[in-house]
């Protein structure tokens with residue numbers, strides 16, 4: 254597969270090879286990561302990348318787009334079917350830019366938006382002050398309740414009635430429970446606001462029915478394609494017909510130029526894969542695995558934020574372990590178990606030294622692991638976190654990871 258690359262640039266080829274091996278030989282438990290299929294990877298590496306296709310299918314600014322149009326039409330069609338959406342824009346290059354386009358399509362700078370607090374699970378693009386969203390718009394942030402660590406819909410409603418936002422953003426990067434879109438819709442209806450669902454993290458679970466579907470409640474939906482959807486690194490926007498024109502304009506020419514048609518082809522492939530029974534099974538197994546993993550961690554005495562999980566991810570509270578999230582995630586990384594440090598609600602630490610570890614099951618589930626492996630891995634993780642400086646623990650865990658990753662190969666069939 255890398256025949257030509259090898260000949261042209263051995264230096265880069267060798268590093269790519271090492272990264273592939275790292276992904277094979279480790280337990281990828283960062284909940285925003287996954288393994289795209291070989292079919293998706295192949296679609297990305299095609300000469301479609303050579304083509305300029307500014308505009309939309311059948312309304313391009315360049316000639317020679319007849320085949321590109323066919324591909325983008327199929328991608329749009331599949332995205333709409335998958336989510337019962339009225340309109341789809343498959344051109345966004347990434348989730349962050351797509352969110353900015355959604356704001357640009359519907360609001361004016363200075364308008365009030367409500368989003369989940371970043372340190373309680375929200376995304377940077379949901380109004381953090383260092384992000385362009387927080388700079389351009391007046392973001393008011395809702396949070397989780399201190400006792401339950403869950404979003405309290407009464408509090409969201411109270412804040413919404415007081416602040417009268419033009420839009421409410423739902424969705425998160427580090428919230429282990431589900432979003433009740435119907436309840437959010439009741440609130441946005443009451444104040445005449447737009448309901449925007451950013452389903453980037455749990456999109457795969459929306460498809461499998463393990464998380465509520467955003468439609469018909471949400472007006473606009475954004476999702477990345479590389480997380481639980483298991484596609485290329487990219488994003489797309491869905492919306493009701495009344496927002497279609499404004500959304501399309503905000504993507505092109507509003508915030509992007511020529512679309513990445515090779516990535517759009519790969520998105521079409523991942524939408525097709527996500528429409529299969531196999532993918533529905535995959536979604537169910539992600540959640541079953543997450544529940545088994547959470548149970549294993551809690552049986553070892555670890556505290557999870559909100560006491561468990563209903564989706565693909567969980568957050569370990571490192572405070573009782575007397576370590577920071579960084580120390581914990583680095584100790585795990587030394588055993589080739591990849592997680593990330595993360596803030597937890599009402600974190601006593603800081604954004605750089607937070608007190609939580611975020612981990613999840615999408616990538617391990619792609620490898621075919623089930624509840625039995627989650628129990629073993631949960632025990633091993635707890636052991637490492639309780640003994641971060643013990644070299645015996647480190648060695649034993651490294652050995653276990655080797656065995657597990659050998660038993661559940663990924664990308665081995667790729668001829669690199």
Ligand SMILES: *Cc1c(COP(=O)(O)O)cnc(C)c1O
Nearest residue numbers: 347348349376425426451453454
């Ligand atoms: C990942 C994510 C994004 C941003 O996606 P990028 O492609 O990394 O820009 C936006 N919103 C949420 C909720 C996410 O989880």
